[in-house]
Amino acid sequence: MKIKMEDIAKLANVSKSAVSLALSGKPGISEETRSKILQIVKENGYLPRAMVRADKKNSVSNTLRFVACTNSGIVLEQFYKQPFFMELIHDIEEQCRARGYSLFFSSVPTEQLEDAIQTMESENESSGMILLGTNLTQGQIEFIARKQPNLVVLDTCFETLNVNFIVMNNVMGAYQAAKHLLELGHRRIGYVESNSRMYNFDSRRRGFLQALEEWNVTLDEAHHFSVSPTVVSSQDDFKQRLLELKGQLPTALFCECDYIAISVIKSCIELGIRIPEELSVIGFDNIHEATIITPELTTVHVEKGTIAELAVSKLLDIVEQEDKVKIKSFIDTHLVIRNSCKAVDLSVRV
Known part of the structure; x- marks a missing residue:
């Protein structure tokens, strides 16, 4: 018998929305509840139609992962509520949806990075990863690239790494x-x-x-x-x-x-x-x-929509076309003039 989301919710004694949050990797439920749901999903072989499609070559799930590593400096624990990141994530989700992929959202404390990446890729394999590299070191990105070679890194760039980077200029x-x-x-x-x-x-x-x-x-x-x-x-x-x-x-x-x-x-x-x-x-x-x-x-x-589009397109080229060429893409900016700046009165300037 084909198991449904309703069945998973009953087995876990949670709502359907909680199951949806667990499967998408989004915040809103405890880690204990998320782990419980994912274990039930694993045991029952449940594959959501919106999240999974058999890969033509190797039957990899049709899911991409977005990962952010949080700290107390720039990428806060609730960084997804920070306007810049919130807008960027929304654009990435839209690009994934338009291409028939779902986005599995994960955030981990920076100090737990290595263990968390190891666990998430072994327990819930993804086709590829978009990594928010804002606050990460070169060594941390190198580690993640070894664990998930299908990788595109956003919001930073290390020119000497053999990794795909997309960042604003x-x-x-x-x-x-x-x-x-x-x-x-x-x-x-x-x-x-x-x-x-x-x-x-x-x-x-x-x-x-x-x-x-x-x-x-x-x-x-x-x-x-x-x-x-x-x-x-x-x-x-x-x-x-x-x-x-x-x-x-x-x-x-x-x-x-x-x-x-x-x-x-x-x-x-x-x-x-x-x-x-x-x-x-x-x-x-x-x-x-x-x-x-x-x-x-x-x-x-900052052209957040363009960054999202290029990130998803490049990642799918890697996943579907086995594209081996690494890129470093800088997306140009433009000035938006509003009311917080004023010309200096040259007659009184000192």
Whole structure:
């Protein structure tokens, strides 16, 4: 007799929605419940129609895995609620669905990475993996590639690794942002960086400094700030730094991501600093919240949909066509001009 999802739910004494969450790898149930459901699925040989299709060559399930490794710096435990990652995951899910594949969603603490990857691939084999590499080291990515060679890594890049990487053009985006401020007449441009470092942020700093160098402008160390990249409320340390500058504020600030930019705007408002009349602010990522903050945020747009499409297409080329060629793809950005930046009045600029 063919077993159905309803049967799995009854055997596990849970709802059908809980079974669905367990099979998709999405949050919303305890790990104990998930393990119980997956064990019942394994014992009864249940293969959901939406998730499984026999591979023409070797009968591998028609499921791709999305893996994120969480820590306390950039990729938080509930990272799927962070706007940038939430939008990216949604786009990847849509691309998988359009191609007849389902996405098995997994997140593991970084310190448990090796054991978790070993377990998930042995217990629930996938056709291939899309890895969120935001906060991972070269060694960690090498380990994962050995366990799952059908791999595409997003949001970072190690040029010397024989692995597929797809990432936004961080250098270009920050260069575009700095150039925009320079063209508006700003010369005292500050830089607000994340206090947790990663490939993307380091690349953005290079692009920013490249633009300043071309215009013979230097970054004043007094205008170089470090804040949390995952806080959207005001930050006390940053406010204190602004107060210490007294009358020597920069006229503009480039922020390494939109979360930082939103936090900066809120901090300035609490100090009575008008945006953009007294201080222009520009971000990076173009998350949805960039249009909710007042004033609406000028920012660098990341083509998350294009990144998702290329990632899924490349992974399926590997899975279905046995494509052996590794790629490093940089997706160009463009500036979205809104209301948080203003031209400098040259008659009063110092």
